[in-house]
Amino acid sequence: AQSVTQLGSHVSVSEGALVLLRCNYSSSVPPYLFWYVQYPNQGLQLLLKYTTGATLVKGINGFEAEFKKSETSFHLTKPSAHMSDAAEYFCAVTSSGGSNYKLTFGKGTLLTVNP
Amino acid sequence: DSGVTQTPKHLITATGQRVTLRCSPRSGDLSVYWYQQSLDQGLQFLIQYYNGEERAKGNILERFSAQQFPDLHSELNLSSLELGDSALYFCASSVWGGNTGELFFGEGSRLTVL
Numbered sequence: 001a002q003s004v005t006q007l008g009s010h011v012s013v014s015e016g017a018l019v020l021l022r023c024n025y026s027s028s029v030p031p032y033l034f035w036y037v038q039y040p041n042q043g044l045q046l047l048l049k050y051t052t053g054a055t056l057v058k059g060i061n062g063f064e065a066e067f068k069k070s071e072t073s074f075h076l077t078k079p080s081a082h083m084s085d086a087a088e089y090f091c092a093v094t095s096s097g098g099s100n101y102k103l104t105f106g107k108g109t110l111l112t113v114n115p
Numbered sequence: 116d117s118g119v120t121q122t123p124k125h126l127i128t129a130t131g132q133r134v135t136l137r138c139s140p141r142s143g144d145l146s147v148y149w150y151q152q153s154l155d156q157g158l159q160f161l162i163q164y165y166n167g168e169e170r171a172k173g174n175i176l177e178r179f180s181a182q183q184f185p186d187l188h189s190e191l192n193l194s195s196l197e198l199g200d201s202a203l204y205f206c207a208s209s210v211w212g213g214n215t216g217e218l219f220f221g222e223g224s225r226l227t228v229l
Contacts, residue, residue, distance in 0.1 A: 034217075043117060043205055043220030044158075051215075090158065102171075103218065105158040 002027045002093050004106035012112040019063075019078040021109050023091030026072065033074040034092040034103070035065055044090060050074065061085065086113045118142065121206050121221035129229055133194040136224045140187055140208030146170070147189040148209075148218060149181055153202040164189055165211070196228045 007022040025031055032051045036044040048059025055067040061084075065076045074091060091106040118141035128134055140147050149161040151174075160173035164183035175181075178196075183189045193200060203225050207218035 041222065043119070043207075043222045044218070045117065045220070046217050049215075049217065103160070107157045 002031070002095065002102070002104045004091050004093050004104055006089075006091050006106035006109050008109055009107065010110045010112065012114060013081045014114050015083055016080050019076070019081045019085065019111065021076040021089050021091075021111065023065075023074045023076065023106060024072055025074060025091070025093045027093055027095055029095045031093050031095060033065075033067060034094075035059065035063070035074075035076050036090045036092060036105075038088045038090065038108075040087070047076070047089070081111075081113045083113050083115065086111055117219040117221065119206060119208050119219050119221035121204075121224050123224055124222065125225050125227075127227045127229065128196060130196055130198060132196050132228075133192065134196065134226065136191040136193070136204055136206075136226075138189045138191070138206030138208075138221060140189070140206070141219050144208035144210050144219070145187065146209045146211060147183055147187070148207040149175075149189070149191050150205040150207065150220075151202045152205060152223070158205075161191070193226070196226075198228050201226055201228045 003026045005024045034049045035047040037047050038044045048057050050057045050067045058064045063078045088108045088110045090108045094103045120139040122137045145166045148163045151159045161175040163171040167183050178194050181191045203223045205223045207220045
């Protein structure tokens with residue numbers, strides 16, 4: 001069985017500050033990991049994904065995440081927050097031998113950016 | 116714009132009623148997924164269709180049903196509605212049913228049951 005834990009349901013940062021959203025996963029097989037973003041009144045949009053290869057993956061809007069197997073983590077970072085980054089962020093996991101319908105989402109982290 | 120269209124955007128109805136939510140996937144996508152998003156449960160996978168056939172079932176109640184039509188649009192039918200069914204229902208699509216994890220989500224249908 002797979003699971004995702006997002007630490008902190010709400011993170012608040014100042015504009016220009018580092019953004020760090022935490023995600024830990026549990027999977028009995030090699031995971032595929034994803035971050036999705038949901039802007040107000042919109043559906044989810046894929047930010048970035050890790051399947052195999054390089055453990056540091058870059059996504060849209062300046063976000064990146066690093067897969068750390070030893071820590072079972074896939075934290076999302078951005079060096080400098082912008083007001084437009086305010087949204088809810090979801091970490092998700094599926095397995096290399098699985099299917100899309102097995103995508104398991106975390107509960108989400110609401111990011112607030114203060115001017 | 117993800118290319119996935121959901122209607123209606125908002126729906127208010129009473130307990131015991133039945134509603135139908137509609138989804139048109141991105142052009143070329145064969146798989147359609149339905150998710151329910153609520154504050155207490157988060158995002159819950161309901162059901163997947165691939166090219167007209169049911170592919171996988173998640174936490175879908177017996178009062179709920181879905182289908183995918185030959186033109187690949189999908190409908191989610193919710194019947195004998197209860198207060199607890201109030202939620203945001205998302206449709207997502209992907210090219211195939213594999214495990215790329217890249218789903219394209221519609222903007223959702225917000226259902227309020229009074």
